Amino acid sequence: METLLIEQDGSILIVTLNRPDKLNALNRKVFEELAKVLDEAERNSSLRGLIITGAGNKAFAAGADISEFAHYGPQEAAAMSRNGQRVMDRIEQYPLPIVAAVNGYALGGGCELAMACHLRIASDTARLGQPEINLGIIPGYGGTQRLPAFVGRAKAIELLLTADMLTAQEAYQLGLVNHVVASEELLAKSKAILQKIAEKPPLAVRRILACVHAATAGNRSGFELEIAEFAACMETEDFREGTQAFLEKRKPRFTGR
Ligand code: COA
Numbered sequence: 001m002e003t004l005l006i007e008q009d010g011s012i013l014i015v016t017l018n019r020p021d022k023l024n025a026l027n028r029k030v031f032e033e034l035a036k037v038l039d040e041a042e043r044n045s046s047l048r049g050l051i052i053t054g055a056g057n058k059a060f061a062a063g064a065d066i067s068e069f070a071h072y073g074p075q076e077a078a079a080m081s082r083n084g085q086r087v088m089d090r091i092e093q094y095p096l097p098i099v100a101a102v103n104g105y106a107l108g109g110g111c112e113l114a115m116a117c118h119l120r121i122a123s124d125t126a127r128l129g130q131p132e133i134n135l136g137i138i139p140g141y142g143g144t145q146r147l148p149a150f151v152g153r154a155k156a157i158e159l160l161l162t163a164d165m166l167t168a169q170e171a172y173q174l175g176l177v178n179h180v181v182a183s184e185e186l187l188a189k190s191k192a193i194l195q196k197i198a199e200k201p202p203l204a205v206r207r208i209l210a211c212v213h214a215a216t217a218g219n220r221s222g223f224e225l226e227i228a229e230f231a232a233c234m235e236t237e238d239f240r241e242g243t244q245a246f247l248e249k250r251k252p253r254f255t256g257r
Pocket of ligand 1: 021022023025062063064065066067105107108109131132134135
């Protein structure tokens with residue numbers, strides 16, 4: 001795999017996003033490879049759970065790859081959002097438990113990926129947030145739909161509109177992450193939870209995941225609206241300005257056009 005490291009440890013598959021020099025930003029290839037790994041893992045009867053984490057000690061994933069979508073128009077943006085949502089939905093509905101081991105920045109698509117997983121264990125250095133607004137866009141992989149379900153509507157609106165990042169401890173207090181541990185204990189804690197679940201009856205595990213998903217699946221029209229609004233952002237001058245400013249490492253000047 002070009003963008004992922006895959007390692008099986010007993011009944012657990014560890015999937016590591018492996019673009020550390022780009023803070024594990026999610027590009028098209030990452031999604032393609034993630035989808036392939038999920039398909040293969042579902043056929044592997046020796047597995048009882050998956051861990052998704054990021055390479056390096058800085059980031060889980062710092063979002064969608066800005067350099068890849070900076071030149072997109074609305075049609076490409078809609079396809080990007082729909083494809084990303086499809087992979088996030090697949091993770092959320094996966095028949096085996098998936099733990100996000102959040103080892104650093106989980107921003108934008110990185111936070112959306114963590115939220116799609118069944119459990120989130122964060123290192124005490126993790127930072128989580130949805131800073132898309134700083135680029136003149138909105139989340140496109142379900143962030144506007146899943147974040148309120150975790151942290152409540154009021155806090156979600158604040159985070160989405162201010163782009164503020166949460167510390168791991170704040171994310172824990174808001175119920176966004178299940179546990180916060182020291183960096184060096186992150187994988188061990190993630191494995192320990194999955195090992196505990198691995199001793200439970202696999203069919204009951206699968207049925208609980210399906211029922212909890214049914215209870216919290218939410219309104220699909222919200223996800224569709226997110227795709228349309230994400231795509232519409234790509235027609236604006238503020239999107240060009242926001243992404244160019246990021247790539248040129250300067251502050252953006254937004255005009256509302
Ligand atoms: N897409 C593409 N490249 C990204 C990226 C992203 N989402 N996030 C970081 N990178 C790249 C940077 O461009 C930089 O590449 P370079 O070394 O070739 O210049 C490298 O990763 C390191 O990032 P840098 O910004 O230099 O690290 P930092 O420690 O100064 O800042 C962050 C860390 C996470 C605060 C900052 O990278 C950031 O704000 N990233 C974007 C977050 C975001 O808006 N996500 C939503 C995207 S839709």
